[in-house]
Amino acid sequence: MSPLWLLGSVAFALSTYWGRALRWKVLIEKQKPHASVRRLFIATAIGFTAIVIFGRPGEMIRPYLIAKKERLPVSSQIGAWFLERLYDLLMALLIFSIALVQVKSTTVQVGEALAWVLRIGGHAAGALATLCIVLLAVFGLFSQFAEQRLRQAAGALPDRIQARVQGMVTSFVQGVQSTSNPKAVLQVIGYSILEWVLIVGCYYCLFLAVPQTAGFSLLDVSIFVGFVAFGSIVQIPGIGGGPQIVSVVILTQLFLVPMEVASGVAILLWMVTFAVIVPFGLMLAVHEGIRITRLGGVAEELSHGGTPEDGT
Numbered sequence: 001m002s003p004l005w006l007l008g009s010v011a012f013a014l015s016t017y018w019g020r021a022l023r024w025k026v027l028i029e030k031q032k033p034h035a036s037v038r039r040l041f042i043a044t045a046i047g048f049t050a051i052v053i054f055g056r057p058g059e060m061i062r063p064y065l066i067a068k069k070e071r072l073p074v075s076s077q078i079g080a081w082f083l084e085r086l087y088d089l090l091m092a093l094l095i096f097s098i099a100l101v102q103v104k105s106t107t108v109q110v111g112e113a114l115a116w117v118l119r120i121g122g123h124a125a126g127a128l129a130t131l132c133i134v135l136l137a138v139f140g141l142f143s144q145f146a147e148q149r150l151r152q153a154a155g156a157l158p159d160r161i162q163a164r165v166q167g168m169v170t171s172f173v174q175g176v177q178s179t180s181n182p183k184a185v186l187q188v189i190g191y192s193i194l195e196w197v198l199i200v201g202c203y204y205c206l207f208l209a210v211p212q213t214a215g216f217s218l219l220d221v222s223i224f225v226g227f228v229a230f231g232s233i234v235q236i237p238g239i240g241g242g243p244q245i246v247s248v249v250i251l252t253q254l255f256l257v258p259m260e261v262a263s264g265v266a267i268l269l270w271m272v273t274f275a276v277i278v279p280f281g282l283m284l285a286v287h288e289g290i291r292i293t294r295l296g297g298v299a300e301e302l303s304h305g306g307t308p309e310d311g312t
Contacts, residue, residue, distance in 0.1 A: 001209050001211070002208065003209075005206070005209035006209040008205035009205035009209060009272050012198050012199075013202045013273055013276050014276065014277070015198050016202070017045055017048065017277060019194050019198055020084075020195065021037050021041040022037060023084065023087075023188060024040050024066065024080060025037055025040055028066075028072065029184060030181075032070045035070055039066075039069045042065075042284050043066045043069055045277055045280055045284050046062075046281045046284055047062025047065060048281060049282060049285070049292075050292070050299060052274060052277070053292065054295075054296055054299045057299040057300055058299050060299055060302035061295050061299055063077035063078050064302060065290075074302075079173065083136075083139070083188075086136055087189070087192045088192065088195075090133075090136075091196045092226075092230060093132070095196065095225055095229050096125050096226040097125050097129075098226060099222065099224075099227055102223060124230075139173065147173040150173070199273075200222055200225050202272065203221050203224065203273075204216075204218060206265075206268060212257060212261045213255075213257065220255070224250055224254075227250045227254075228247055230246075244266045244269070247265065247266040248262045248266050
């Protein structure tokens with residue numbers, strides 16, 4: 001492997017976390033003007049480290065830490081997290097759609113076994129993109145209407161939890177009201193595009209680092225990223241690993257890469273795009289006086305619908 005290209009891939013991967021911090025700053029601008037990008041980056045790095053360590057429950061650690069550092073309600077930051085996921089989903093679907101259009105214009109080999117993937121994937125991408133647009137419009141441009149409808153839906157709950165849920169609804173809607181400002185929407189879209197440009201750059205450098213894939217063009221890498229981005233939406237229950245499985249399938253079936261090489265590349269991609277943040281996140285957690293074991297309990301509570309508001 002080429003150490004230089006591998007280091008470039010790692011640099012791109014680490015820069016994506018700074019990009020996420022910049023985007024989150026825009027998402028909470030109304031609630032916390034002039035929020036510290038440094039604090040947001042620290043919470044982002046520790047949050048993604050928690051995902052590697054605790055799995056999917058660790059997703060909620062990042063909004064929890066940001067709420068704690070910025071003195072905001074946890075539910076409002078969960079709303080910002082939800083909005084961020086929607087923008088990432090839109091970008092993933094956009095790249096996947098481009099991949100579907102461009103795949104036949106390259107030397108990629110598309111056999112009958114993958115023909116149904118192209119057809120169903122195109123319809124699924126369009127449906128999910130439409131759903132995302134509707135949700136963004138409702139929660140951003142019509143936040144008061146969305147809050148009213150959610151409150152009405154909460155009215156069907158038992159009285160003992162109705163007040164708590166309605167309070168969470170208010171905080172949640174506050175977390176996504178940033179999209180009611182056209183300037184903020186453009187900034188979020190711009191940072192989302194930047195985020196995915198960095199991701200493509202990370203993949204491109206990694207492919208150049210591996211001798212068997214060094215001949216991939218930028219278009220080839222973009223097609224690969226499109227399929228993997230769509231595959232990341234799908235997680236096998238109890239196993240996960242959607243992106244890794246898709247990586248192997250696409251490399252072997254579309255690009256005719258040997259299974260051994262494809263498996264090695266999939267492992268490298270997991271290390272660079274997912275696990276590389278762990279040592280940095282652990283060091284930042286120690287520096288901030290945060291116990292990872294404590295975050296495990298918080299992750300479990302948040303994943304089961306709890307709202308640990310202590311310290312926020």
